[in-house]
Amino acid sequence: NPRNVFRWEVSSPTFSSGVVWTTNVDRTLTFDSFPFLSRKDxxxxxxxxxxxxxxxxLRFILHHSDPASVPQNLANPPTKxxxxxxxxxxxxxxxxxxxxxxxxxAEISTLQRAQVQVEAQLSSVRRDEHRLLRQKQTLEKQHSLLQLHSQQLQALYEQKTRELEEVARKLQELADASENxxxxxxxxxxLVATxxxxxxxKDGAESLPPPQEVGSDHPEPPGPPRLPGSTPLPSNSSSTLASERSNENRTDKLLK
Known part of the structure; x- marks a missing residue:
């Protein structure tokens, strides 16, 4: 069409169209109006x-595309x-x-909605991060408290162990004393039985009749010395001592 003498391009990083005008660009807008010597009249x-x-x-294109803005050629007026x-x-x-x-x-609205969603997700991630940070701080405090409690329990355990050892020692001493x-x-x-x-x-010896006196020319039988006025030992004293020794030996064996 001889009246359409413009070719223009709009740059956009997102959209493209293959019609009279195209978008395939960086961030700048490029406009080509054929500024050469060979451009059309x-x-x-x-x-x-x-x-x-x-x-x-758009205003420039629509203005110069309007037939009223184009000077009329009197020799060839446009037909109806x-x-x-x-x-x-x-x-x-x-x-x-x-x-x-x-x-x-529509694309801008879609991008805005996507931006809102991304911002919402980012806010959610930040909230999760803050929550995890608070949980981490809480866990660190609990860990410190648990360490302190563990140290206290260890000290208490050592103290109770020492006390138990002391009690065991005293119980052993009491057991030894009880055995003694x-x-x-x-x-x-x-001794009481003996x-x-x-x-x-002694009582049995006193109940017996006294022996006959013997002449002084017979010496007294040897025996342990007696005090004046003391009671003479009974004749069965040796058998009594032997039985006491046998009883003592049996008691020792029982104790062993």
Missing amino acids: RSVKYPEDLPITLPNL ECLQSEAVFQQGHISHLEREIQKLR LLTENTWLKI MERKLEG
Whole structure:
């Protein structure tokens, strides 16, 4: 179409379209108005003092695509069909641009929703991080308390062990003393039994009639010395002592 002398490109990192205008860029907008000597007669240069933005580009394109803005050639005036086709073309072009703008807005909305979701996930991750950090601090405090409690229990265990050893030592001493007392008690019982037998033998000797006196020319039989006025030992004293010794030996054997 001889009236469409512009070719323009819009750069965008996300969207692309393969129609009259395309988007395949970095972050800058590039506008090509054929600034060469070979450009067409009806080409128009984009104003240098006007910022290159999408609204400005659309206004510039629509303004210079309007048949009213194009100087009429008196020799070849446009026909009615030409004007109608041009109007249809411009309307289709505008509709196409509106659809592309709607697509861009939809993509922007999608990106905004995705951004909101990512921010929500990031906030959740940060909350989890703070929660885990608090749990870590709590566990560290509990670990310190457990270590302190373990040290206290260890000290208490050592103290109780020493006390038990002391109690065991005292119990052993008491057991030894009890055994000694038991032995002494046994010996006392033996001694009491011996004394009782001696007393019984003495009483039996006193109940017997006195022996006949013998002349002084017969010497007295040898024996242990007696005090004046003491009672003579009975004749069976040797047998009594032998029985006491045998009883003592049996007691020793029982104790062993």
